[in-house]
Amino acid sequence: MFKYFPTNYPWNLAVNLAIEMGARIGEIEEMCAPLIEASKAGDAEGSRSFQVAWEAAADRLLLLAEEDMASGRLLSAGQKMGRAATYLTTAERLLAHDSPGRLMLYNRSLDVFARSIALAKDNCERVEIPYDGTHLSGLYVRAYGVEGRQPVLVQVNGLDSTKEMKYRVGLPEWLARRGVASLIMDQPGTGEALRIHGLTARFDSEHWASRVVDWLEARNDIDPKRIGMEGVSLGGYYCPRAVAFEPRFACGVVWGANHDWRDVQKRRLEREGSFPVPHYWNHVRWVWGAKDMDEFMRIAENVHLDGILDRIRVPFLVTHGAKDSQIPLKWAHRTFEQLVNSPKRELKIFDERTGGVQHSSFDNSSNAGAYIADWVAETLGGHTA
Numbered sequence: 001m002f003k004y005f006p007t008n009y010p011w012n013l014a015v016n017l018a019i020e021m022g023a024r025i026g027e028i029e030e031m032c033a034p035l036i037e038a039s040k041a042g043d044a045e046g047s048r049s050f051q052v053a054w055e056a057a058a059d060r061l062l063l064l065a066e067e068d069m070a071s072g073r074l075l076s077a078g079q080k081m082g083r084a085a086t087y088l089t090t091a092e093r094l095l096a097h098d099s100p101g102r103l104m105l106y107n108r109s110l111d112v113f114a115r116s117i118a119l120a121k122d123n124c125e126r127v128e129i130p131y132d133g134t135h136l137s138g139l140y141v142r143a144y145g146v147e148g149r150q151p152v153l154v155q156v157n158g159l160d161s162t163k164e165m166k167y168r169v170g171l172p173e174w175l176a177r178r179g180v181a182s183l184i185m186d187q188p189g190t191g192e193a194l195r196i197h198g199l200t201a202r203f204d205s206e207h208w209a210s211r212v213v214d215w216l217e218a219r220n221d222i223d224p225k226r227i228g229m230e231g232v233s234l235g236g237y238y239c240p241r242a243v244a245f246e247p248r249f250a251c252g253v254v255w256g257a258n259h260d261w262r263d264v265q266k267r268r269l270e271r272e273g274s275f276p277v278p279h280y281w282n283h284v285r286w287v288w289g290a291k292d293m294d295e296f297m298r299i300a301e302n303v304h305l306d307g308i309l310d311r312i313r314v315p316f317l318v319t320h321g322a323k324d325s326q327i328p329l330k331w332a333h334r335t336f337e338q339l340v341n342s343p344k345r346e347l348k349i350f351d352e353r354t355g356g357v358q359h360s361s362f363d364n365s366s367n368a369g370a371y372i373a374d375w376v377a378e379t380l381g382g383h384t385a
Helices: 009-020 025-035 043-070 074-093 102-120 163-169 171-176 191-195 206-217 235-245 261-269 280-288 293-300 330-338 365-380
Strands: 125-131 134-141 150-156 181-185 222-232 251-255 316-321 345-350
Touching: 009 025, 009 043, 009 074, 009 163, 025 043, 025 074, 043 074, 043 102, 074 102, 074 163, 102 163, 102 191, 125 206, 134 163, 134 171, 134 191, 134 206, 150 171, 150 206, 150 235, 150 365, 163 171, 163 181, 163 191, 171 181, 171 365, 181 206, 206 222, 206 235, 222 235, 222 365, 235 251, 251 365, 261 293, 280 293, 316 330, 316 365, 330 345, 345 365
Parallel strands: 150 181, 150 222, 222 251, 251 316, 316 345
Antiparallel strands: 125 134, 134 181
16 A cells, blocks of 8 residues: 555555556646645545645646647646546545535546546447436446447445546456446445535445336346446445345355445444544534434344345456555455355455555455456356457
């Protein structure tokens, strides 16, 4: 793990995630060097300083992109806008949900991301899936070189990630090159679903996952028999739960097992483990729609996989970092042990030899992501050569 800030795990996590999304180390240095003292401040004061520095870097890139556009250099403009969107997303993620201007910053990040995709001619299309009187937004990435119906992997967020973050990290591109399409979702409790539509998280993830499968089955470019699902971080709970109760999924993958999130919350109340974002308890109450800590802890009692995983009768891959600072490794073993009816279950621990030892491999997503992409391609009928 790259530790730019000596005492601030959430900020170091943010920097590592930004690097995995394509940040340049010189720009990281320019943004972070003035923030060493601010990283030791309280959540509100520190997060505001972080926002100002990262938003300023995005502004510089956007000015350069405008110069590229004026010269007709649209691909270069798109690349710069892509990094600007990453920096805006990173700044927004660390703010408290009720921080002044947060929603405006989030909407700006969406706009810059969309412009970057269009200018760079990326293999990425925004889609909207009908859901409970509104919609869930997603990013659809087509497989390369596949004639006819494609296999697809639905990819869902954790507690504090977004579809744009998951797209930029790279799994959809790695899958596309292996003949597998991707649908990256902002499910309830994350991204647009939470920020714009007020859709809070729910423990019965099959409720929204089934609507996603309905939408995919209606497409003429998707093979309805080859729809898999992957979840990162808290998605390591959502995904197994959804696959257990939605039999149309053909396989499942967790990138960071999250077998018993209720226990993780109890330990965090005792100050065990690292918090992924500042303002942590404020954040989780927002995500789950809880008015206070008592209500949140009652909701969290439902967020575990005990007594559920024996329903899964499709291939399933469990991955975890050997030095995960947020979710103990024991929960990966628990998930794997309870997949008793999976015809092809595998537990992959990413260690110092492989890289990707931290939470959901944010310290080296390339090696871990390639392993996941290969497994999914082999399972859903893609290719690895």
